[in-house]
Every structure is written in structure tokens, then in C-alpha cells.
Amino acid sequence: MIPVAFDYVRPESVDAAVALLGERGEDASVLAGGHSLLPLMKLRFAAPELLIDIGRLEELQYLRLDGDEIAIGAGTRHTTLEASELLDTECPLLPAVARTVGDPQVRHRGTLGGSLAHADPASDLPAAVLALDGTVVLRGPRGARRVPLTGFYTGVFSSVKEPDELLVEVRVPRTGAAGWAYEKFTRRANDWAIVAVAVVDGWVGLVNMGPTPLRASATEAALAGGASIEEAAALADEGTDPPADSAGSTEYRRHLARLLTRRALTTAGR
Amino acid sequence: MKVHITVNGVPADTDVEPRLLLVHYLRDTLGLTATNVGCDTSSCGACTVLVDGESVKSCTVLTVQADGTDITTLEGLSPSPDELHPMAAAFRQEHGLQCGFCTPGMVMAAVGLLEEHPRPTEREVREGLKGNLCRCTGYHNIVRAVLRASGQDPDAAPDLVAPGFSTGSGT
CATH class of the missing domain: 3.10.20.30 (Beta-grasp domain)
Structure with missing residues (x-):
């Protein structure tokens, strides 16, 4: 399968990439690892006129402590998250979830920023960052702004990021020793999650339970109010709108969300 | 360009x-x-x-x-047909192929795996190769080949075998 012809540029800096987006944002797509974008282009579901390749920008590849948070450059690859001792100590949910993404070849290419910006509700990392109450930093011609992930997604493959904005950084809190777990249910080894549940410190993120990654708000409220794991997990599908497809019906996904939330909360210690 | x-x-x-x-x-x-x-x-x-x-x-x-x-x-990968890379030699020794279509990708993924995990367990080999499909379903000997290429004897190390998996030894 061959993509529609396009122009390709590899800007030398984030400033140059943002300037290009300012001029051509409506016609352009940002390319990092390309493992979501290129399949869409090969299937001709996407046909951008210009690809802006930020995959080599070292200024987007970092992982560092910043006060109570960890700042992660958007171009940080999954394989780097997996191997990060800093994250293993300060935010162990994130590398654990990164290890479940796709397969090693995909993780050598894919980036955290790309996964979050792509806004696929079946992706692993958006729900994990959502459970962490993380924030993304967007840069555009009007400057930079921080958007909490709870307010970032607006629908399937869509977010509040404007076409002329670049996702440059992901910020997650240092969760340290707080209990965490990631329960991902698939039928075959490198499938997308039919449903997955990320838990950290009593916060719960859901994969593939609606048009966007979601928080299991009813479960979180019940836990905060002193409910048992069983009581809280029974509410995990409240307020969700799961899809029905060949992998499972709506009701099956609701069942999985409740079951996997119970397992994840149990593993996490609540 | x-x-x-x-x-x-x-x-x-x-x-x-x-x-x-x-x-x-x-x-x-x-x-x-x-x-x-x-x-x-x-x-x-x-x-x-x-x-x-x-x-x-x-x-x-x-x-x-x-x-x-x-x-x-x-x-x-291999210097010559008479001098195979250790991974290629292990695939031959363990008969880690059937029709052969997946083999080039499987071998390259396995070489990459050992670069990152020089002595993987059987479970780690299976996890590490999960991005490679063999439609003949010949995984069994492929896993043995990768363990062999990592300098481990797939028959002599039962602790390599994770619960639910088995390379078997034929004995």
C-alpha cells in the first residue's frame, strides 16, 4: 500500500516546527515514530500534503524531575520509558504501561507525545496519563499552554489541540510508592486492548470504554468515600459509552471494565 | 529528496x-x-x-x-553461507522455520532481542517476538533457536520455562 504523495520536511528545532505549523498547520501532519500515522496514510484514510518530521528533535527527548512532577519530552520513545530508572522509582505505572504497547519494533519507534496526540481511545498510554492526572504542554504561534489531560480529549482521534499547535511535553506527578496496576485484556499477543484499566493511588483510567480515554469517576468517588474494592469496582462502567465491534459487545466491555478494575484495585492495594 | x-x-x-x-x-x-x-x-x-x-x-x-x-x-547478517551468524545457525540447528516466509523478519527481531536481553528466559523470548507472526505456527522451534543462540540449552534449563509454556524436549 502506497500513501498519496506528500512533501516532507525535517525542521531543525521546535521553533522551526511550530513556525511551519503556523503556516501550513491545516494541510500538515506531524510525524514522530509514524506508527499510527503511516498506516492511516497507507490505507489512504489520511492524506496530508506535508509531513513535518519531529522524530529526531533531541530537544523533545528528555525525562527529568521538575518539582513534584516528571517532565517528559513529547518525542520520548516507548522503549525509553520502559528502561527509565527514574520512572521506575518515581512513576512506575508509566513504564509498566509502555511495556504493553504493541511489540518491541513498535516501541522502538512510537513516542509518548505521538500516542497522546493521536487520541485513539484504544491506546494504552492516554488512559495511563489520564489516571495520573497528567498534563500536556502545547506550543503554537500564540505561545505555550498547559492542558490537563482530563480536558484534552474531545472525541475519537480529536482533542483541543489546534492544527497549528505542537504537543511538546507531558507532565505527570511523582507517585512514588503509591499502589498502581495496569490490567489489559486482549485475545492475541499484540492486539489492541479490548478494555484496559490503569489504576494509581485510587485514580482509575479506562481504555476503549468510550470515544475518548475516560476516568472511572464513580469508582474513584466510591473509593474516596470509603467503599470496598468490590463496591467501587462495580461502578467502573458508570458514565461510559463503550463501542461494540468484532472483539466484544458493549455489555461485554462493561463487564470487563468492572472485572479489570476490581483486579487492578486489588493488585494496587486499593 | x-x-x-x-x-x-x-x-x-x-x-x-x-x-x-x-x-x-x-x-x-x-x-x-x-x-x-x-x-x-x-x-x-x-x-x-x-x-x-x-x-x-x-x-x-x-x-x-x-x-x-x-x-x-x-x-x-552472516559473513557467508558457510559462516552463519549465530542466530541463523541456531535457526538451522533447531529447525526454526517451516515455509520460511517469516524467517528473515523473525531472525532480525531475534537478533535485536538479544542485543537488549542477552540471556532471555523463554517467556522473554516469546514476549520479545510477539511482533512477528509465523502463519505455519512454528513458534516452538523458533523459541528454542533463540534460546540456543543466546548460549542457553533449551533442553537443559527447565527453569527457563514459564508456567503455561513449554518448549518440550521430546523425552
Whole structure:
């Protein structure tokens, strides 16, 4: 399968990439690892006129402590998250979830920023960052702004990021020793999650339970109010709108969300 | 667009269209046809090559993205047919193939795996190769071959075998 012809540029800096987006944002797509974008282009579901390749920008590849948070450059690859001792100590949910993404070849290419910006509700990392109450930093011609992930997604493959904005950084809190777990249910080894549940410190993120990654708000409220794991997990599908497809019906996904939330909360210690 | 790519130790400057996929550059431009196109959707791993030592699926990489890199395909792995790379030799010894279509990608993924995990358990081999599909379902001997290539005897180390899996020994 061959993509529609396009122009390709590899800007030398984030400033140059943002300037290009300012001029051509409506016609352009940002390319990092390309493992979501290129399949869409090969299937001709996407046909951008210009690809802006930020995959080599070292200024987007970092992982560092910043006060109570960890700042992660958007171009940080999954394989780097997996191997990060800093994250293993300060935010162990994130590398654990990164290890479940796709397969090693995909993780050598894919980036955290790309996964979050792509806004696929079946992706692993958006729900994990959502459970962490993380924030993304967007840069555009009007400057930079921080958007909490709870307010970032607006629908399937869509977010509040404007076409002329670049996702440059992901910020997650240092969760340290707080209990965490990631329960991902698939039928075959490198499938997308039919449903997955990320838990950290009593916060719960859901994969593939609606048009966007979601928080299991009813479960979180019940836990905060002193409910048992069983009581809280029974509410995990409240307020969700799961899809029905060949992998499972709506009701099956609701069942999985409740079951996997119970397992994840149990593993996490609540 | 001009790219400078080194494949199997041979550098080349080529003018390519931005939409040319790396796998087509390898197969059609350079004539290196060991790397196969299987699913063409980055699921099956038949197109796996090493880019700067890391396994990637070349059907989902643009040639322009590989500008300046050093690529190894199956053709560049073994010095000669009489002097096989340890992974290729292990695949032969353990009969880690049936029809052979997945084999180039499987071998390159396995080489990449051992770069990162020099002595993997059986479970780690299976996890590490989960991006490579063998439609003959010949996984059993492939896993044995990778354990062999890592210097481990798949028959003599029962502790390598994770619950729910078995390489079996035939005895």
C-alpha cells in the first residue's frame, strides 16, 4: 500500500516546527515514530500534503524531575520509558504501561507525545496519563499552554489541540510508592486492548470504554468515600459509552471494565 | 529528496520520493529481497530490519526517516553461507522455520532481542517476538533457536520455562 504523495520536511528545532505549523498547520501532519500515522496514510484514510518530521528533535527527548512532577519530552520513545530508572522509582505505572504497547519494533519507534496526540481511545498510554492526572504542554504561534489531560480529549482521534499547535511535553506527578496496576485484556499477543484499566493511588483510567480515554469517576468517588474494592469496582462502567465491534459487545466491555478494575484495585492495594 | 543510508555496511546516496517506504527501498531500489512484505500494516513483522541496531518494521518507516542511519538486513547478517551468524545457525540447528516466509523478519527481531536481553528466559523470548507472526505456527522451534543462540540449552534449563509454556524436549 502506497500513501498519496506528500512533501516532507525535517525542521531543525521546535521553533522551526511550530513556525511551519503556523503556516501550513491545516494541510500538515506531524510525524514522530509514524506508527499510527503511516498506516492511516497507507490505507489512504489520511492524506496530508506535508509531513513535518519531529522524530529526531533531541530537544523533545528528555525525562527529568521538575518539582513534584516528571517532565517528559513529547518525542520520548516507548522503549525509553520502559528502561527509565527514574520512572521506575518515581512513576512506575508509566513504564509498566509502555511495556504493553504493541511489540518491541513498535516501541522502538512510537513516542509518548505521538500516542497522546493521536487520541485513539484504544491506546494504552492516554488512559495511563489520564489516571495520573497528567498534563500536556502545547506550543503554537500564540505561545505555550498547559492542558490537563482530563480536558484534552474531545472525541475519537480529536482533542483541543489546534492544527497549528505542537504537543511538546507531558507532565505527570511523582507517585512514588503509591499502589498502581495496569490490567489489559486482549485475545492475541499484540492486539489492541479490548478494555484496559490503569489504576494509581485510587485514580482509575479506562481504555476503549468510550470515544475518548475516560476516568472511572464513580469508582474513584466510591473509593474516596470509603467503599470496598468490590463496591467501587462495580461502578467502573458508570458514565461510559463503550463501542461494540468484532472483539466484544458493549455489555461485554462493561463487564470487563468492572472485572479489570476490581483486579487492578486489588493488585494496587486499593 | 536526497538520503544517505548505509545498508549492510555499504553506504549509498540516493534520491527518493518522500513516500517511498523503507521496505520498498531495500527490495526494489537495492534489490535486497530477503526482507519480505507480509501484512503491510505493521502487524506481522516479516519486514523487520535493524536500524542503528534496533528492530523496526520497515513497511511502516519512510526511507527519508532512515536518512543517515545504518541498516542491517538478513543479507548482511552472516559473513557467508558457510559462516552463519549465530542466530541463523541456531535457526538451522533447531529447525526454526517451516515455509520460511517469516524467517528473515523473525531472525532480525531475534537478533535485536538479544542485543537488549542477552540471556532471555523463554517467556522473554516469546514476549520479545510477539511482533512477528509465523502463519505455519512454528513458534516452538523458533523459541528454542533463540534460546540456543543466546548460549542457553533449551533442553537443559527447565527453569527457563514459564508456567503455561513449554518448549518440550521430546523425552
